[in-house]
Amino acid sequence: xxxxxxxxxxxxxxxxxxxxxxxxxxxxxxxxxxxxxxxxxxxxxxxxxxxxxxxxxxxxxxxxxxxxxxxxxxxxxxxxxxxxxxxxxxxxx
Numbered sequence: 001x002x003x004x005x006x007x008x009x010x011x012x013x014x015x016x017x018x019x020x021x022x023x024x025x026x027x028x029x030x031x032x033x034x035x036x037x038x039x040x041x042x043x044x045x046x047x048x049x050x051x052x053x054x055x056x057x058x059x060x061x062x063x064x065x066x067x068x069x070x071x072x073x074x075x076x077x078x079x080x081x082x083x084x085x086x087x088x089x090x091x092x093x
Contacts, residue, residue: 001018001022002070003075004018004044004048006066010048011044011047011048014044018040019040020034020036020037020039021037021041024037048084049087057080057086058080062080063079071092073090073091073092074090075089076088076089
């Protein structure tokens, strides 16, 4: 889940929406991406990129870049004053 957990405070019911994905992280659980996981991912992506969360960047102020990487991909978030400006994610082949 990477950096998305940081933004749980901006999303009502985050833990319920994210449960199919977070349950994959339990010890002894076989990682199997299901339709429920995909639906959870799509809903989280939508919730994290709606206008209620995102902010317009002011180029004259300091911006923060947060990056999370693993063997499967890289995620990045551009922030200002604890508000998200932009998300970027890419899968590593």
